[in-house]
Amino acid sequence: MEIRFAENKDIYAIIDLCKAHTAYEKADYNAENKAESLEKLLFATDSVLKCLVVEADKEIVGYATFTKQVSTWDADYYIYLDCLFIQEHARGNGIGKQIMFAIKDYACSVGCSAVQWQTPDFNKRAIKFYKELGATSKTKERFSWKFDL
Structure with a gap:
């Protein structure tokens, strides 16, 4: 198994x-x-979106996307973990923990001392995993306001 930054050849696996x-x-x-759209977001010279993929036996079995953002309250930057997903058959082998530590390493390399993310309240397995990492949570509702450009 290898955790690495995504390459153009991974686009369709990431979409799946x-x-x-x-x-x-x-x-x-x-x-x-x-x-x-993903190729532009991930591979443009000035891209702020990063993507790690998990490759096992020549198959992409997981991914995580994240970006550097700013917190006005903390007056500092942090990494926002947008997505983390591992296929069911690949779970339970420590891959999630390895991805989280790879993101932590990246965060430190770009001067961020925190990673933030969200997960649905029904995803009890993920919540347990994140708490075992030592993460804490806040109760908030996320809103999405979509409109045509």
Whole structure:
């Protein structure tokens, strides 16, 4: 197993994982035009979005995407973990912990002393995992305001 930054060749595997991830979180997903959009977001010279993939036996079995953001309250930068998903058959082998520590290492390398993320309240397995890492949580509701450009 290898955890590495995503490459162009991984785009369709990442899209498949995104689709599985949204199904797991009981959300809708539209894969239309995702390859082009993700390639721009991940591989543009000035890209702020980072993506780690987990490759096992020549198969991408997991991914995590994250970006550097700022907290006005803390007057500091942090890493926001947007997505973390591992296929069911690859869970329970310590991959999640390895990804989280890879993100922590990246955070430290860019001067961030915190990583923040969210997970649905029904994802008890993830909540248990994050608490075992030593993470704490805040109760908030996330809103999404979508509109046409």
